[in-house]
Amino acid sequence: MSQQLSVKHLLGIKDLQIDDIRQIFATAANFKDVINRPIKKVPSLRDITVANLFFENSTRTRLSFELAEKRLSADIVNFSASSSSVSKGETLIDTVNNILAMKVDMVVMRHPKPGAAVFLSRHVNAKIINAGDGTHEHPTQALLDAFSIAEKLGELKGVRVVIIGDILHSRVALSNIFCLKKMGAEVMVCGPVTLIPRYIAELGVIVEHDLKKALDWCDVANVLRIQLERQDIRYFPSLREYVMLYGINREILDSLKKDILVMHPGPINRGVELSSDAADSRQSIILQQVENGVAVRMAVLYLLAGQVD
Amino acid sequence: MSSRLILNQKNFDITINRLCFELIENHDDFNDTVIIGLQPRGVNLSNRITKQLRQFLPGKTILSGNLDITFFRDDFRRRESVIVPSATQIDFIIENKKVILVDDVLYTGRTIRAALDALLAFGRPSKVELVVLIDRKFSRHLPIEPDYVGKAIDTIMSDKVKVTWNETDGKDEVWLFTAQKEE
Known part of the structure; x- marks a missing residue:
């Protein structure tokens, strides 16, 4: 063949x-x-x-x-x-x-x-x-993300993936959305209103601003970095507030009904989008990625x- | 295109049995020997030989694996399309073992050259031998000869040899297809 x-x-x-x-x-x-x-x-x-x-x-x-x-x-x-x-x-x-x-x-x-x-x-x-x-x-990143999910969960069809963080400045988010949608996964984006592009729902993704709701819905959480170097204006009041509303830690992972997979394309800002006890947990497949x-x-x-x- | 049956079901079984006996003659109880089938078509023969050997030598462990040579081919970028690889499965060490490579049809010898190259990634075997079901004589591009031959046939370039297997095609047979010459 x-x-x-x-x-x-x-x-x-x-x-x-x-x-x-x-x-x-x-x-x-x-x-x-x-x-x-x-x-x-x-x-x-x-x-x-x-x-x-x-x-x-x-x-x-x-x-x-x-x-x-x-x-x-x-x-x-x-x-x-x-x-x-x-x-x-x-x-x-x-x-x-x-x-x-x-x-x-x-x-x-x-x-x-x-x-x-x-x-x-x-x-x-x-x-x-x-x-x-x-x-x-960033096509190869999306391919390796989807490959890693399929490897871990057996397939992509019907898998629920939430992409969390700075969707506006992220090429990883856009490529991931294209790739996952093509392979039949369900995709949600989650982040502050200012960091979600306005017409992103046109791509067939669900938009959610509440982190807990998003995590309850998903099988996989792909967590993105806040791309401060691309941000020309301030999109949220403070990093501390972002961590409180969108930071993923052990506590929130333990409060979910099932074990979700945690992914990150790197580099991680520890203590911001992902705490160390979440990034290094057995649910994390960051190094497999x-x-x-x-x-x-x-x-x-x-x-x-x-x-x- | 005219076709001719070279091996029917009965002769097919006899041939595989003979190959097994020849292997036992040289490799005794297969203590230091492993069998490696070449993907994709050599694996059928290697599975058959391994199964038969296990019947002839009950209680002996006969190690067998599959080797895919796609990434080692010398015609990469010279073909119309890329070849999709199959799985390699070698769960043992071949260092200092005698390796028996198994393929269905030996033609130009280029597959075997690639296999020898691919094999190096798994260690340095003490010896490598080659078993083929069909040897298409006088068509080699490289100095490679088989050690055990099911049946040797004379063919020309335009001929095609097709081996069918009970497991995949419903019948154990070998066919030779010859292009019709124009008068």
Whole structure:
């Protein structure tokens, strides 16, 4: 059996078909097996060069992509905005075309501007993987989140997932909504009125402002960080008030009728959206998410690289 | 396309039994030997051989596993579409063991090359042998030869060999399909 992804690049979950997501999950499961072997490496991408372009800070995503590429035997070059010609006034297309002139086949890019990956895919000749573009999408994070839920609960269809926190500035939230809805899960968003985009219900999600009600409803809580660096104005009176109304701790988890799964895309602000006793509890699958991240990214790289132009 | 039956149900059983006896001749009670079937089609044969060996050698532990070689193929990016991998399941250590690789049809030898590569991720075997049900002679791209052969046949490139299994296809048979020559 063989099947090609319906897309040439991974720019966002919105463009993916359900079968694409299924195929990525099936391949990721195989790679998860590979990375748990004593020798964690396969030679599939030995003739491919990947450039990791990070115009915005990242630890986890960047390490995860780098490990995924190395375990597929790809050659890699790393680039971060702080140490580049971007600060000298070079345009994005020029920067990338210069890198591609050195014979690079794939580009993994994180960029602070929404749509940067789509823009790049139209103007340069390489496969693009979006590793986060501003407040738009972060497709590999959504895939690894959905993969982790499916791994833990057996399926996604009918699973109730609540995404809690700064929905307005979160690319993780948007990609998660697209991915979970496509796979048949029910999705709720929860947070202060000011941090929930106005027309988000149009995407088929339920909006709830009461944390306790949201947690009572769900099977899985995906908790997001307050993205202070993206907030140009103050969206809530104080961090202390946010913690009191939307912080998840052991106490509130214990007050629920069932054990829900707690997820977080990282980095965690301990004591803000998630207390330590909730983040480190047995209900938390945060570290499994990180492990699955490498497998899912290997699957995406493998499936995209496998397309013959 | 004309087709010819090369192995019928009766000969199929006889062949598998003979392969088992040949294996027992060389590997005695399978103390230091493990059997690994290659995904996807070699697994049927390896399951059958393992089952038969367990009947011939009651009380002996015969370790067997499945190996998927998709990520080790040399035609990645040279095919129209990517191949969807199957599961690898090797729950034992192959370090210093004799490994018997099992596949249904040996043709170019490229699958076996990839399998030898994939095997390294599980340790360094003391010896690797190859069992195939059908050996398509004179069609090798690599210097690889089987140690145990169910049936050897002469074929040309345009021929196709199809092995069907009772478990998956309802019948144990091997068919040879030959493209019709134009007069």
